[in-house]
Amino acid sequence: MPRGTGEVSEPxxxxxxxxxxxxxxxxxxxxxxxELSGRRVSPSVGTLYGVLERLNDRGLIVVDREETVAGRNRRYFRLAEEGRAVLEAEALRMQRAAALVIDRPATA
Incomplete structure (x- = not known):
């Protein structure tokens, strides 16, 4: 399986x-x-960096740059092309799954 393929978790x-x-x-x-999740997904710092590491390992995101702010290193991440493709595929998958319910005629 190529690096970026496969499902992604909600976080x-x-x-x-x-x-x-x-x-x-x-x-x-x-x-x-x-904000995007309506506060339903609110990862801790440790959880977030685990997610970022897994996404980076799969080639879905890359480190864009690093800078030092107030004596602390700050690493910026950006979406890789492969990440955009996986995200779009997941959004379409969820849309098709939702349509099975939303588009179903009401039964009496």
Missing amino acids: MYYVLTALLDGPLHGHAIMKVVA
């Missing part, structure tokens, strides 16, 4: 979605994920 889906608009650092990713 992974929201992290990939958060990166659609451009590179973000970890704290910003946590904020955007919480």
Whole structure:
């Protein structure tokens, strides 16, 4: 199986979605994920960095740059082309699955 294929977990889906608009650092990713999910997905720092590591290992995201802010290293991540393709495929899969319920005629 190629690196980027396969399903993504809900936290992974929201992290990939958060990166659609451009590179973000970890704290910003946590904020955007919480907002996008209506606070349903709110990963801890440790969980988030585990997700980021798995996405990076699969080639779905890449490190965009690193900088030092107030004496702390800040790493920015961006969506890789393969990550965009996997995210779009997952969104279409969920849309088709939802249509099975939403488009079903009502029964009496």
